[in-house]
Amino acid sequence: MGTEQPALLETSEALLGGSQKIGDEFEVVEKIPPWKDQITFRGLFVSAILGGLFCVITHKLNLTVGVIPSLNVAAGLLGFFLIKTWTGFVSQLGIWTTPFTRQENTVIQTCVVACYGLAFSGGFGSYLLALDQRTYELLGADYLGNRQEDVKNPSLGWMIGFMFVVSFLGLFSLVALRKVMVIDYKLTYPSGTATATLINSFHTSSGAELARNQVRSLGKYLSISLFWSFFKWFFSGIGDSCGFDNFPSLGLEALKNTFYFDFSPTYIGCGLICPHIVNCSVLFGAIVSWGFLWPFISQRAGDWYPANLGNNDFQGLYGYKVFIAIALILGDGLYNLIKILVVTIRELHAQHSKQSTIPLVNNFQDSEVSKLILEERRRDETFLKDKIPSWIAASGYIGLAAISMVAIPLIFPPLKWYLILFCYIVAPCFAFCNSYGCGLTDWNLASTYGKLGLFIFASWVGPNGGVLAGLGACGVMMSIVSTAADLMQDFKTGYLTYSSPRSMFVSQLIGTAMGCVLAPLTFWMFWNAFDIGSPDGPYKAPYAVIFREMAILGVEGFSSLPKYCLEMCCGFFAAALVINLVRDVLPKGVAKYIPIPMAMGIPFYIGAYFAIDMFVGTVILYVWERINEKEAEAYAGAVASGLICGDGIWSIPSALLSIFKINPPICMSFGPSTSS
Numbered sequence: 001m002g003t004e005q006p007a008l009l010e011t012s013e014a015l016l017g018g019s020q021k022i023g024d025e026f027e028v029v030e031k032i033p034p035w036k037d038q039i040t041f042r043g044l045f046v047s048a049i050l051g052g053l054f055c056v057i058t059h060k061l062n063l064t065v066g067v068i069p070s071l072n073v074a075a076g077l078l079g080f081f082l083i084k085t086w087t088g089f090v091s092q093l094g095i096w097t098t099p100f101t102r103q104e105n106t107v108i109q110t111c112v113v114a115c116y117g118l119a120f121s122g123g124f125g126s127y128l129l130a131l132d133q134r135t136y137e138l139l140g141a142d143y144l145g146n147r148q149e150d151v152k153n154p155s156l157g158w159m160i161g162f163m164f165v166v167s168f169l170g171l172f173s174l175v176a177l178r179k180v181m182v183i184d185y186k187l188t189y190p191s192g193t194a195t196a197t198l199i200n201s202f203h204t205s206s207g208a209e210l211a212r213n214q215v216r217s218l219g220k221y222l223s224i225s226l227f228w229s230f231f232k233w234f235f236s237g238i239g240d241s242c243g244f245d246n247f248p249s250l251g252l253e254a255l256k257n258t259f260y261f262d263f264s265p266t267y268i269g270c271g272l273i274c275p276h277i278v279n280c281s282v283l284f285g286a287i288v289s290w291g292f293l294w295p296f297i298s299q300r301a302g303d304w305y306p307a308n309l310g311n312n313d314f315q316g317l318y319g320y321k322v323f324i325a326i327a328l329i330l331g332d333g334l335y336n337l338i339k340i341l342v343v344t345i346r347e348l349h350a351q352h353s354k355q356s357t358i359p360l361v362n363n364f365q366d367s368e369v370s371k372l373i374l375e376e377r378r379r380d381e382t383f384l385k386d387k388i389p390s391w392i393a394a395s396g397y398i399g400l401a402a403i404s405m406v407a408i409p410l411i412f413p414p415l416k417w418y419l420i421l422f423c424y425i426v427a428p429c430f431a432f433c434n435s436y437g438c439g440l441t442d443w444n445l446a447s448t449y450g451k452l453g454l455f456i457f458a459s460w461v462g463p464n465g466g467v468l469a470g471l472g473a474c475g476v477m478m479s480i481v482s483t484a485a486d487l488m489q490d491f492k493t494g495y496l497t498y499s500s501p502r503s504m505f506v507s508q509l510i511g512t513a514m515g516c517v518l519a520p521l522t523f524w525m526f527w528n529a530f531d532i533g534s535p536d537g538p539y540k541a542p543y544a545v546i547f548r549e550m551a552i553l554g555v556e557g558f559s560s561l562p563k564y565c566l567e568m569c570c571g572f573f574a575a576a577l578v579i580n581l582v583r584d585v586l587p588k589g590v591a592k593y594i595p596i597p598m599a600m601g602i603p604f605y606i607g608a609y610f611a612i613d614m615f616v617g618t619v620i621l622y623v624w625e626r627i628n629e630k631e632a633e634a635y636a637g638a639v640a641s642g643l644i645c646g647d648g649i650w651s652i653p654s655a656l657l658s659i660f661k662i663n664p665p666i667c668m669s670f671g672p673s674t675s676s
Contacts, residue, residue, distance in 0.1 A: 035500035051115030062125030079108035102203035114511025121482035170483030187439025189492035196496035197641035225265035225646025237667025258607035269643035271617015279618035285600030286608035328601030331576025333433025386502035412472035414465025431484035446482035453477035458554030
C-alpha cells in the first residue's frame, strides 16, 4: 500500500534470509504449476488420513489439559513423508507419477490444518461440552442460574450440521485483506513461516551451497529440538506441576507469577523469527501484568472481589485477566482495522493513475540485492495473480449468514435470527483482530473472542435461555475468528512457497468440509468409549465447567464483573488507541521503540513464561547480528524453523503416549529448602 507501515511489521524477510533463499537461485526459473494442478487426488487422500489422525490428537489434548499446540509443521512434514513414500514405491514398480512439488505439499498442509482446526474451534472440549447433562450435574441443580432447560447433549447429527453452518464463514470474512496482511503489513505468522521454510527445504535443488548449509542447519536444530522435547518428557510426571515446564529459573516467588524460563524450543524459535519490537512488547506486557497489575489486584481480594475463589472464576482475578487482555487486543486490532479501511479507500481513489503491473526484471548494481528483490517481486506476483474475486467472498459470506439465520435457531432456539445477524456483522472485526495478533505472536486467541461473544449474548438474552444462547454464540464466534486466522497463516505459507492463493483457498474449503465430518466423528468415538467429563476419569474436560459458569455469569450482565474491572478495561482500550496513534505520529526512528498493544495483551491472559522464552530468542538473534550480521541473516530463519519443527513433531508421539496411558516415569518438582 502507499503508506509507511508500522515498525513492528517490518518482519524483514531477511530474518528468514536463508529459509527464503533456499534454492532461490534455481527458483527464479522454476516452473510454477497452475493452481488446479496444485490440488491432487493423492494429496486430498493423504490430507484426509492426517486430518483424522490430528483430530484424534486434538480431542485427546482438549479433553485432558485443554492446551492445543500448533501442528502446522507436523502436517507439512508428514504430508511430504507419505507422498514421497508413495511416489518412491510406485516408481519402483515402473509406474510413472507426476512430480511432487512444494505447492502440492503446501496444499496438503493447508487442508490438514483446516480439518483438525475444527476439532479445536468446534468446542468439543469447551462450549459444546458445557451444554451436556454431566456438566449441568457437576455444577449442581441448586447452583444459581444453572437450569435443566439449558442442557443439550451431544448428538452426531446436530453437531455435524452446526459445523457445516458456521465453519465456512471465517474463510470468506478476510479473503479481501490477504494482500494487506501478507504483503503490505508483512506479518510474520511464525508457524506458517516455519512450515514454509521446512517445505522449501524439502523441494530445493541441491546445487546451491547456501541451500545445503541451510537445510543442514535446519535438520541439526530440528534434531536437537526433537531430542530435547523427548528428554523433557521423562521428567514431566503426571499433572501440570512437574518437569522443565515448571523450572523456577528466576526463583520460586517469580514462578508463582509465571516468571520462569520453561526451555521451550518453540517459543525460542518464535523469538528468532519475530521482530525485536514484538518480543520486547510481549515481555513488557508480561512485566506490567504479572509483575505489577495482578499482584496489586490480588492484594485487594476480599474487597474488590470475594476471597478464596478458584483460579478460573470470572468473579475473581481471572475475570480481570481475561477482560483486560481482550480490551488491549480489541483496541489495537480495531485501530488497525480502521486505519486499513482509510488507507485502502485512499489507495483505491489514487489507483487509476498508477500502473498496477509488477516489473519482473530490473538492473541493480548489487547482484545479491537484485536477487532478493526479484524473489520478493516474484512471490508478490504469484500471490496476486490468481485473485479470489471480492464478489465471491462477499456473496459467500452473505449467503452462509442467511442460511445460518435459519438453521442455528433450530439448533439453539434462544439464539434468534437477529442475534445471529448481529454476530455476523461484528465477527469480521474480531476475525481481523485475531488474525493480526496471530501474525505477530503465533497465538490464536479464538477462545478469548468466543468468551467475549458468550458473555455479551448471554447477558443480552437474559435468564430465560441466556446460557444456551451464550454458548451457541461462543461457537459461532470461535469458528469464524479461528478459521480466519488459520487461513491467513496458510496464506503466509503459500506466499513463501510460491503457491497460488486460489489453490490455498480451495484446499481450505475442502479441508473444512472434511473437518465438519471427521471432527464430530472422532469426538463421537471418545464420547462412546470413555466417561467424558467425569472428575475421577482421565477425560475430565476441565474447560466445560468453566464455559458453563461463564455463561451463567454472563446472564447477570457486566455488573457481575469484579469491582473496577469494567473501568480498567475502558482504560486499557483507550491506552491501546493512544499508543497506536503515538506510533503513527512520531518519526519512524522513535516509533520503532514504542511497544505494541496487541503483543502486550497476550501475556496478560496466558502468563509471562513464554514472553521470557521469546525474549531469549530475540537476545540470541541480536547478539548473533552484532557478531556476524550476514550469517545471522542467512541462517536465523533455518535455526528458528528447526526449533519450532522439532518441538511440533514431538507433540505427535507425546499425544500418542498419553492416549495409550504411558506416563512419564519421573516428576521433577521444586520447593523451598527447609532448615533442619
